[in-house]
Amino acid sequence: xxxxxxxxxFLYQFGVSIIESLLFILMLWINLLPEPFRDPFQFxxxxxxxxxxxxxxxxxxxxxxxxxxxxxxxxxxxxSHAVLPGVAIAYILGWPFFIGAFTTGTLTxxxxxxxxxxxxxxEDAAMGIMFTGSFALGVVLISHIATSTHLMHILFGNVLGVxxxxxxxxxVCSVLTITVVLMLYKEFQxxxxxxxxxxxxxxxxxxxxxxxxILLTLTIVASLETVGIILVVAxxxxxxxxxxxxxNRLSKMIxxxxxxxxxxxxxxxxxSFTYNLASGGAIVLVATVLFFLxxxxxxxxxxxxxxxxxxxxxIEM
Amino acid sequence: xxxxxxxxxxESYSVYSRNLSASYLGENPVLTNVNxxxxxSELVAIVGPNGAGxxxxxxxxxxxxRPLTGEIQIFGKSIDYQRYHNKIAxxxxxxxxxxxxxxxxxxxxxxxRYGHMHRFLPPAWAxxxxxDIAKQALDSVNMLEFRHRxxxxxxxxxxxxxxxxxxxxxxxxLLLFDEPLVGVDRGSEQLIFQVLKKLRDNGKSIVMxxxxxxxxxxxxNYVVLINRTIIATGQPNEVLNYDSIQPLHDWxxxxxxxxxxxxxxxxxxxxxxxxxxxxxxD
Numbered sequence: 055x056x057x058x059x060x061x062x063x064f065l066y067q068f069g070v071s072i073i074e075s076l077l078f079i080l081m082l083w084i085n086l087l088p089e090p091f092r093d094p095f096q097f098x099x100x101x102x103x104x105x106x107x108x109x110x111x112x113x114x115x116x117x118x119x120x121x122x123x124x125x126x127x128x129x130x131x132x133x134s135h136a137v138l139p140g141v142a143i144a145y146i147l148g149w150p151f152f153i154g155a156f157t158t159g160t161l162t163x164x165x166x167x168x169x170x171x172x173x174x175x176x177e178d179a180a181m182g183i184m185f186t187g188s189f190a191l192g193v194v195l196i197s198h199i200a201t202s203t204h205l206m207h208i209l210f211g212n213v214l215g216v217x218x219x220x221x222x223x224x225x226v227c228s229v230l231t232i233t234v235v236l237m238l239y240k241e242f243q244x245x246x247x248x249x250x251x252x253x254x255x256x257x258x259x260x261x262x263x264x265x266x267x268i269l270l271t272l273t274i275v276a277s278l279e280t281v282g283i284i285l286v287v288a289x290x291x292x293x294x295x296x297x298x299x300x301x302n303r304l305s306k307m308i309x310x311x312x313x314x315x316x317x318x319x320x321x322x323x324x325x326s327f328t329y330n331l332a333s334g335g336a337i338v339l340v341a342t343v344l345f346f347l348x349x350x351x352x353x354x355x356x357x358x359x360x361x362x363x364x365x366x367x368x369i370e371m
Numbered sequence: 372x373x374x375x376x377x378x379x380x381x382e383s384y385s386v387y388s389r390n391l392s393a394s395y396l397g398e399n400p401v402l403t404n405v406n407x408x409x410x411x412s413e414l415v416a417i418v419g420p421n422g423a424g425x426x427x428x429x430x431x432x433x434x435x436x437r438p439l440t441g442e443i444q445i446f447g448k449s450i451d452y453q454r455y456h457n458k459i460a461x462x463x464x465x466x467x468x469x470x471x472x473x474x475x476x477x478x479x480x481x482x483x484r485y486g487h488m489h490r491f492l493p494p495a496w497a498x499x500x501x502x503d504i505a506k507q508a509l510d511s512v513n514m515l516e517f518r519h520r521x522x523x524x525x526x527x528x529x530x531x532x533x534x535x536x537x538x539x540x541x542x543x544x545l546l547l548f549d550e551p552l553v554g555v556d557r558g559s560e561q562l563i564f565q566v567l568k569k570l571r572d573n574g575k576s577i578v579m580x581x582x583x584x585x586x587x588x589x590x591x592n593y594v595v596l597i598n599r600t601i602i603a604t605g606q607p608n609e610v611l612n613y614d615s616i617q618p619l620h621d622w623x624x625x626x627x628x629x630x631x632x633x634x635x636x637x638x639x640x641x642x643x644x645x646x647x648x649x650x651x652x653d
Binding site: 123236237238239240241243244246247248250251253254255256257298301302303304305306307 | 433434435451454455456457459460461463467468469472473474475478479482485486488490491492493494495521523537541
């Protein structure tokens with residue numbers, strides 16, 4: 055028992071020192087910026103917020119590509135809402151909240167599949183039932199045990215109040231998710247593009263399916279404190295959708311989506327501090343603006359370019 | 372169970388099945404009592420009218436569907452075993468693919484090599500060996516110059532050729548081809564069958580599923596006629612003669628509903644009269 059505590063204490067200190075070195079590296083870059091951009095990040099809480107939101111933006115961006123291509127937007131919505139009762143139950147039992155969040159998130163996604171397979175109800179209705187049900191349970195539990203400010207923080211996130219343990223959790227979840235995505239890049243690509251081919255190559259598609267679902271849940275848990283439950287859905291769709299309009303390669307799409315996720319987090323955080331806005335909302339709004347920029351001005355898929363091409367064709371004819 | 376003697380024998384067949392039946396959840400069987408002995412190193416066409424269970428048989432052969440009863444062996448081993456060893460390749464139907472997927476032609480073909488690569492490394496580190504094989508495969512279907520294009524930007528015939536190249540790159544022993552001619556232009560059709568014949572001459576087995584009797588007659592050298600069960604197997608000229616095609620033809624192109632039982636029995640008698648109840652290969 056004693057060695058156990060010593061080991062976990064050591065691991066925790068190790069994580070903290072990694073975070074501190076990451077913050078140090080980040081500040082080296084920040085200090086190169088001109089003064090008005092540099093100033094907000096002199097506060098320790100802003101530095102932590104910056105690192106957290108960059109991690110969340112990156113991991114959400116990466117996962118959002120798979121969500122968009124697999125058409126799992128509604129599933130992301132479902133899992134993120136299903137996380138709420140887990141948070142409440144973990145709070146009551148005094149557990150770390152990510153264990154509860156992860157458990158109810160996974161249970162709900164399994165429950166959706168169970169209802170779908172064992173009745174005539176289709177996937178979208180099954181999702182609607184399961185996620186509203188568990189979300190309602192979460193709201194009831196939280197309203198019973200805590201003040202509405204707590205509920206607001208979980209629903210909408212409060213990145214400015216992130217402390218070291220939460221940051222550590224985000225770091226571990228993000229690193230884990232990104233490592234798995236890199237290692238299983240070709241498997242996931244084939245599974246989403248042509249599941250039957252994945253099957254004929256002897257890949258276990260059921261494992262890939264649930265693996266991707268677990269990654270999704272991990273990402274949502276990691277983003278909980280930053281953008282909150284409701285807005286994490288946006289971060290799990292918008293960067294991927296934006297990148298989808300900009301490229302025809304999955305690898306580039308993942309890279310672009312990660313960059314979009316990071317930059318919208320950073321810009322959103324800066325705006326949130328400067329103009330005293332809700333941080334989660336500001337981050338998602340920046341991501342949405344970036345999406346519409348791509349939607350109108352993308353070199354191949356953009357609306358402007360398409361209209362222009364049609365006009366050109368008309369002139370030629 | 373098979374005894375040892377039969378087990379050895381089934382290795383010489385590309386597809387061997389006994390008492391195979393299949394049904395979708397809670398419904399009547401789509402296929403019943405399918406006994407197949409398809410010789411290896413042949414270009415085989417599985418022909419049948421719509422609703423005859425062609426796609427079901429195909430799903431059983433790729434292993435996405437499990438049989439209700441009976442068993443299938445590919446070269447004398449289970450499907451799972453052969454899948455794990457990259458021995459089964461397939462070329463999908465047009466509708467099964469999301470053509471907006473952000474992937475280049477070359478990456479699609481490289482997908483055929485994934486089973487040969489290291490599990491946990493990204494394909495970018497696959498090594499020259501795999502990329503060379505993928506390039507060769509693309510070259511043999513005349514698509515090498517398109518390798519940097521997005522897959523969605525190609526024509527129907529070109530897409531089919533790319534997926535054929537993927538199957539070539541996989542270097543499987545059994546190649547399954549679902550409706551090879553749907554949405555394919557003449558030039559691509561000829562090229563595809565040239566490649567398939569070359570594969571067959573190199574000892575590979577090809578099984579294609581088609582409702583197009585003309586192309587089956589033209590290209591295949593072994594035909595399986597199915598309609599919820601095996602109706603006839605053998606040389607195209609024997610199986611696809613006028614008497615057997617005619618009822619099928621009427622069926623496929625008659626707009627009004629017909630009494631299927633009657634036609635089936637007519638079909639069975641017309642064929643068994645000719646070949647003496649040909650349910651078997653040998």
